[in-house]
Amino acid sequence: QVQLVESGGGLVQAGGSLRLSCTASGRTFSTYAMGWFRQAPGKEREFVGAISASGRSTYYPDSVKGRFTISRDNAKNTVYLQMNSLKPEDTAVYYCAGSTIYGLPVKSNEYSNWGQGTQVTVSS
Numbered sequence: 001q002v003q004l005v006e007s008g009g010g011l012v013q014a015g016g017s018l019r020l021s022c023t024a025s026g027r028t029f030s031t032y033a034m035g036w037f038r039q040a041p042g043k044e045r046e047f048v049g050a051i052s053a054s055g056r057s058t059y060y061p062d063s064v065k066g067r068f069t070i071s072r073d074n075a076k077n078t079v080y081l082q083m084n085s086l087k088p089e090d091t092a093v094y095y096c097a098g099s100t101i102y103g104l105p106v107k108s109n110e111y112s113n114w115g116q117g118t119q120v121t122v123s124s
Contacts, residue, residue, distance in 0.1 A: 002026040002077075002113050004096050009118030012086055016122070020081040022096030022115055030054075030074040033099045035111055036081045038092035038120075045095075050104045051079060059104040064090075086122045093117040 008020040022034070035050040049060040051070045058070050067086075072079040079096060097111035105111060 002029055002032060002098050004098060004113055004115035006094065006096050006115040006118040009094060009120045011121045011123065014086060014088055014122055014124050016086050017082070017084045018086065018120060019083070020094055020096075020118060020120070022079045022081075024077045024079075024098065026077075029077040029098075031100065032113070033101060033103065033105055034070070034072060034079040035097045035099065035105060036068075036070060036079075037095045037097060037108060038090075039095070039117075040092040043092075045108050046092075047106050047108070048094075049081070050106060052104055053102075057104055059106065061106075083120070086120075088122045088124045090120065091122050092120060094120050 002024040036048045039045040049070045055072045069082040095117045096115045098113035099105045099111040
């Protein structure tokens, strides 16, 4: 089991960038695929990307492809979400999550460990 803590959220203008971090406790971080999700008020939780346990593979939905990049540093037990060209519709609480499923899980119910979330607000 790993415990996850996100950081790096905040207020940014449209077109700007933010980098979120998610740091894990525990010794098994490198065995977990990691994902990022977001949830805006009144909306369902949305998948925004995943990275494999090794870090060699990533996957993004069309809504963020080309703007968001996920990376990880297994030596630091940390996964990152670099967000560029931010839009007001990116405003949400962002969550990192860990999964023991091999590969690149995309569904929230495939993830067993969740952080508490960090707010990202993009102003127009």
